[in-house]
Amino acid sequence: ADWRGWNIHVEDYPVSHGMEQFMAEVSEKTEGRIAGKVYHAGVLGSQPDAIEQVRLGIINFGVFSLGPMGQAVPEANVVSLPFIFKSVDQMYRLMDGDAGAAIDAGLQKKGIVALGWYDAGARSFYNSRQPINTPADVEGLKVRVMNNDLFVGMIESLGGNATPMAFAEVYQSLKTGVVDGAENNPPSYESTNHYEVAKYYSISEHLIIPECLCMSKKTFDSLSEEDQAIVLAAGKASAELERQLWGEREKKSMETVLAGGTQVNQIADKAPFQAAMAPVYDKFLAENPDLTDLVNLIRNAD
Amino acid sequence: MSHSTGAVARALNALSNLCLLASSCSLVLLVVVFGWLVFGRYVLNVTPTWVEQLSLLLVGYITFVGSATVVHEDSHLGVTLFRDMLGSPGREIATALADFILAGFGLVMAFACIDLMQFGWSTKLPMLNVPESLRTLPAFLCGAFTFVFAGARGGRQILLLLSSSDTHENRSL
Amino acid sequence: MGLAILLGIFSGCLFLGVPVAFAMGIAAASAFFYEGFPLLITFQRTISGISVFSLLAIPFFVFAGEIMLHGGIAARLVRFASTLVGHARGGLASVNIFSSMLFGGISGSAVADISALGSLLIPVMKEKGYSGDYAVNVTVTSSIAGIVIPPSHNMIIFAVAAGGGISISKLFLAGVVPGILMCVCLAIAAYAVAIKRKYPAEPFPGWRAVVVAGAAAIPGLITAVIIVGGVLSGIFTVTESGAFGAIYALLLTVFAYRSLSWRAFVTAVTSAVRTTSMVMILIGFASAFAYLLALYQVPTLLTNLLVTISDNPIIILLMINVMLLMLGMIMDMAALILICTPIFLPIAREIGMDPIQFGIMMLVNLGLGLCTPPVGSCLFVGCAVGKVKIEQALKTIWPFYLALLMALLLVTYVPAISLTLPALFD
Numbered sequence: 066a067d068w069r070g071w072n073i074h075v076e077d078y079p080v081s082h083g084m085e086q087f088m089a090e091v092s093e094k095t096e097g098r099i100a101g102k103v104y105h106a107g108v109l110g111s112q113p114d115a116i117e118q119v120r121l122g123i124i125n126f127g128v129f130s131l132g133p134m135g136q137a138v139p140e141a142n143v144v145s146l147p148f149i150f151k152s153v154d155q156m157y158r159l160m161d162g163d164a165g166a167a168i169d170a171g172l173q174k175k176g177i178v179a180l181g182w183y184d185a186g187a188r189s190f191y192n193s194r195q196p197i198n199t200p201a202d203v204e205g206l207k208v209r210v211m212n213n214d215l216f217v218g219m220i221e222s223l224g225g226n227a228t229p230m231a232f233a234e235v236y237q238s239l240k241t242g243v244v245d246g247a248e249n250n251p252p253s254y255e256s257t258n259h260y261e262v263a264k265y266y267s268i269s270e271h272l273i274i275p276e277c278l279c280m281s282k283k284t285f286d287s288l289s290e291e292d293q294a295i296v297l298a299a300g301k302a303s304a305e306l307e308r309q310l311w312g313e314r315e316k317k318s319m320e321t322v323l324a325g326g327t328q329v330n331q332i333a334d335k336a337p338f339q340a341a342m343a344p345v346y347d348k349f350l351a352e353n354p355d356l357t358d359l360v361n362l363i364r365n366a367d
Numbered sequence: 368m369s370h371s372t373g374a375v376a377r378a379l380n381a382l383s384n385l386c387l388l389a390s391s392c393s394l395v396l397l398v399v400v401f402g403w404l405v406f407g408r409y410v411l412n413v414t415p416t417w418v419e420q421l422s423l424l425l426v427g428y429i430t431f432v433g434s435a436t437v438v439h440e441d442s443h444l445g446v447t448l449f450r451d452m453l454g455s456p457g458r459e460i461a462t463a464l465a466d467f468i469l470a471g472f473g474l475v476m477a478f479a480c481i482d483l484m485q486f487g488w489s490t491k492l493p494m495l496n497v498p499e500s501l502r503t504l505p506a507f508l509c510g511a512f513t514f515v516f517a518g519a520r521g522g523r524q525i526l527l528l529l530s531s532s533d534t535h536e537n538r539s540l
Numbered sequence: 541m542g543l544a545i546l547l548g549i550f551s552g553c554l555f556l557g558v559p560v561a562f563a564m565g566i567a568a569a570s571a572f573f574y575e576g577f578p579l580l581i582t583f584q585r586t587i588s589g590i591s592v593f594s595l596l597a598i599p600f601f602v603f604a605g606e607i608m609l610h611g612g613i614a615a616r617l618v619r620f621a622s623t624l625v626g627h628a629r630g631g632l633a634s635v636n637i638f639s640s641m642l643f644g645g646i647s648g649s650a651v652a653d654i655s656a657l658g659s660l661l662i663p664v665m666k667e668k669g670y671s672g673d674y675a676v677n678v679t680v681t682s683s684i685a686g687i688v689i690p691p692s693h694n695m696i697i698f699a700v701a702a703g704g705g706i707s708i709s710k711l712f713l714a715g716v717v718p719g720i721l722m723c724v725c726l727a728i729a730a731y732a733v734a735i736k737r738k739y740p741a742e743p744f745p746g747w748r749a750v751v752v753a754g755a756a757a758i759p760g761l762i763t764a765v766i767i768v769g770g771v772l773s774g775i776f777t778v779t780e781s782g783a784f785g786a787i788y789a790l791l792l793t794v795f796a797y798r799s800l801s802w803r804a805f806v807t808a809v810t811s812a813v814r815t816t817s818m819v820m821i822l823i824g825f826a827s828a829f830a831y832l833l834a835l836y837q838v839p840t841l842l843t844n845l846l847v848t849i850s851d852n853p854i855i856i857l858l859m860i861n862v863m864l865l866m867l868g869m870i871m872d873m874a875a876l877i878l879i880c881t882p883i884f885l886p887i888a889r890e891i892g893m894d895p896i897q898f899g900i901m902m903l904v905n906l907g908l909g910l911c912t913p914p915v916g917s918c919l920f921v922g923c924a925v926g927k928v929k930i931e932q933a934l935k936t937i938w939p940f941y942l943a944l945l946m947a948l949l950l951v952t953y954v955p956a957i958s959l960t961l962p963a964l965f966d
């Protein structure tokens with residue numbers, strides 16, 4: 066079999082190395098019965114398209130953010146609830162355990178098998194006005210968010226002005242004040258040069274959205290039990306590599322932005338932010354009552 | 368031209384004009400909602416969050432439905448130079464063949480888009496909360512209308528070719 | 541084999557005269573079918589190929605251009621140019637070129653430029669004793685400069701085809717000098733021919749007339765200032781600038797100039813819809829086609845091939861230009877931008893060319909194709925508007941081709957022409 070792998074990132078990126086290692090390990094352990102190629106830099110299309118193509122078995126595997134997957138798989142949307150994870154370590158623990166299994170079950174209903182959970186960091190707020198310490202600091206701030214009701218709801222609940230905007234336009238908009246701020250993880254904040262125009266990075270870690278090394282269920286079901294075990298093990302191993310590389314990358318980015326004069330502050334008390342999210346959670350659970358158990362499982366974990 | 372073909376031609380023109388009307392309204396609506404976005408963002412200081420996604424949806428309707436009209440009017444960008452070098456009736460046959468290929472592709476497009484619409488029914492477009500299938504609908508319409516317009520033109524071309532072939536031969540020989 | 545099917549069916553359909561957009565769709569669907577992919581993937585790629593945010597600027601630019609054309613803004617610009625530069629020898633040719641700079645700068649569409657300016661200027665030029673072929677040649681070739689002078693929707697198509705990561709405002713800035721350079725080269729050619737044929741000069745109408753014509757034209761010119769200024773200053777995004785420009789042109793022609801009738805409005809809207817859908821469906825099907833080119837790794841194959849022929853950047857660029865010129869003879873611009881950018885841009889990067897400069901070079905090159913037979917929509921429209929036979933126009937067009945080729949060579953081999961202005965604004 067000749068597998069096709071989809072990846073949005075450039076070749077030298079933690080996710081990309083993880084995927085390459087996955088493919089190499091599968092080829093090696095199956096003694097060449099399975100070969101394949103990872104297509105980096107999104108040459109096989111946009112993420113929403115690629116998700117559909119994995120469901121159809123046209124693309125055999127790929128690494129997707131659970132954020133956009135939520136449009137097709139409601140269970141995946143749970144991790145897009147702001148402040149649902151308390152830390153990245155807690156996210157690993159829950160995703161490698163029951164929460165991950167529940168989301169995997171949801172994915173499988175749509176023809177996707179999760180092989181491992183990759184780290185995509187924690188997103189925090191940054192802006193050009195002032196450090197954010199309390200929800201009041203967000204009030205009246207124009208914040209760019211991704212196109213998702215939950216993120217718009219999050220900013221609105223904090224009293225800010227949510228502005229969905231194409232990613233490519235954010236730098237210019239920050240520079241000219243069309244928006245005051247945005248939110249992202251440190252590597253993105255650094256690589257997009259947003260730190261040059263929005264000096265205040267406030268570690269809120271409001272969104273910790275993992276990425277999923279996903280395989281088409283069609284492909285997975287066509288494998289022998291022995292090969293399925295190989296694939297699952299390779300998936301887990303590649304996730305470990307990716308998490309380690311991601312950690313290193315994040316550290317380097319933090320150093321770069323600090324050297325560039327960014328003011329980084331840790332938000333001491335996240336409780337008022339979490340409390341402000343009540344309307345977002347209420348609305349989400351009213352629309353998805355069958356996800357209550359999963360939300361509570363994550364929210365109540367320590 | 369017989370009575371019935373005249374009626375068919377009128378019906379096709381009416382259908383094409385309907386497509387043009389629909390896509391023109393989409394364009395005007397696009398300008399209006401985007402004007403509202405600019406106004407909201409710079410004057411009211413509140414960005415309407417639904418405009419971006421609605422605009423992308425509207426562009427789909429302008430493109431695909433408008434394209435059906437352009438198929439009917441036979442003014443899509445194309446290279447007719449090679450078939451024009453063929454003499455008669457080769458040129459007419461090539462023209463009809465091109466139309467039939469186009470019509471066949473339109474049919475494939477329509478059916479594939481039906482599949483795609485069913486597939487995307489449970490996926491929601493962000494910010495608008497409508498099924499993703501609404502994004503596929505104009506492509507389905509484009510396929511279906513392309514089938515009708517190009518198929519009818521190809522058919523007429525063949526009819527003309529058949530009916531004129533004997534008189535034409537007599538005259539030219 | 542899959543690649544052979546893709547390219548074979550594409551050329552077969554082109555040969556029969558199937559529209560380019562659909563020929564790409566049919567070829568892509570056939571290749572997907574051969575590879576055992578479900579057919580719906582063709583249309584999924586097509587639909588998401590047009591659901592790209594930056595492409596929203598295209599309907600706005602096109603709509604703004606149509607409103608200017610049918611709402612009397614273009615006519616005022618021509619009058620202004622004519623009072624300003626009409627008194628040189630062969631002055632109406634300079635008027636023509638200067639108007640293209642002003643108007644093409646706004647509509648961003650060479651064909652719209654020709655039908656607008658050509659129908660205003662060609663009859664006047666003939667009346668004043670210029671021959672028809674000369675009038676058509678000047679109109680047609682100068683409209684090409686409008687493609688490079690911002691705003692230009694072809695620049696947006698290029699930025700999208702390049703896979704993002706290319707700043708549209710930098711492209712806009714990069715086009716200014718090459719656009720002016722093309723106009724200068726053309727003006728020299730036009731002047732030389734005018735001297736040789738002893739064409740007349742217009743009398744200077746006096747500064748008063750210049751001021752009056754300028755005052756009438758300036759509100760219309762502000763449309764361009766809004767679009768380009770909005771983008772360059774970064775106050776507006778490209779899309780917002782396009783929308784704002786379109787709305788401004790609409791309000792201006794309805795309320796200030798009072799020159800846009802309901803009928804003219806309907807004509808403007810429907811013709812904007814036609815142009816938009818033609819361009820956008822091309823972009824959609826090209827995106828399915830490009831997916832397969834990526835899958836078959838065509839760019840890598842071609843890079844390797846070109847690099848084995850020569851590793852001299854000058855030769856490689858010359859080969860790319862010759863290939864583009866040949867393709868430009870038989871196909872139209874937007875389709876070629878979409879097909880050739882993913883193939884040639886990696887090569888250009890490989891030899892150290894800035895993608896922005898490459899984009900401008902490609903636009904100038906393919907622009908030339910718009911006025912060369914056998915497929916040259918600008919030449920055809922120009923001849924139709926000027927009521928001149930194509931053969932007749934072609935006999936005397938060579939000085940203008942030469943001028944454009946000169947500009948193309950300069951843009952290709954002198955990076956500073958394209959890159960100085962964007963660097964200044966950085």
Ligand code: NA
Pocket residue numbers: 644645646647648649685686687688689690691692693
């Ligand atoms: Na232009």
Ligand code: NA
Pocket residue numbers: 868869870871908909910911912913914915916917
């Ligand atoms: Na040509």
